[in-house]
Amino acid sequence: EPEVTQTPSHQVTQMGQEVILRCVPISNHLYFYWYRQILGQKVEFLVSFYNNEISEKSEIFDDQFSVERPDGSNFTLKIRSTKLEDSAMYFCASTETGRTEAFFGQGTRLTVV
């Protein structure tokens, strides 16, 4: 069964450092998303990506965040200068179209120290 894969599963970084979270969406999917879940809180939408550009983003997704699809398979989330409050589980998801169920990766737990 096709699945979304995310690497690494856990990343620890120092405050102020740049991190790149990697995702490989399902191959025939066209829409890609990043969400985050701070421990004990709700899942929050960050950004959606379609046709090689950002289609929607939330207010959380400020200038410190960027996304990229560097090749035909990977979808990355970069945080330029991490803050303590960026510590969260980050989920990548993909959908075949914009209105079908999203398939999620296992998540990357980011810990900023």
Next chain:
Amino acid sequence: AQSVAQPEDQVNVAEGNPLTVKCTYSVSGNPYLFWYVQYPNRGLQFLLKYITGDNLVKGSYGFEAEFNKSQTSFHLKKPSALVSDSALYFCAALKLIWGLGTSLAVNP
């Protein structure tokens, strides 16, 4: 403002008993509604969705949900709970609007 509400932080049910996890929504237009489950240290897994058609939607692992337009609800149900159903359950509308999640504990 559009929103999804899960009024219960925690639901406890005995194994074998029916379970209900509640969700109400406030979304403009025709809602696209989803239920996802999150097991400990795992990603979010799709359970079921309502797009259009029959109000009773059947999904994975024996779960079903009933779309009620007049009550703007989309409660998740299962006739007989299993201990392995213990997890965090999220109701979502479209792709942007999430409930806070409901922790389900099924007691043996």
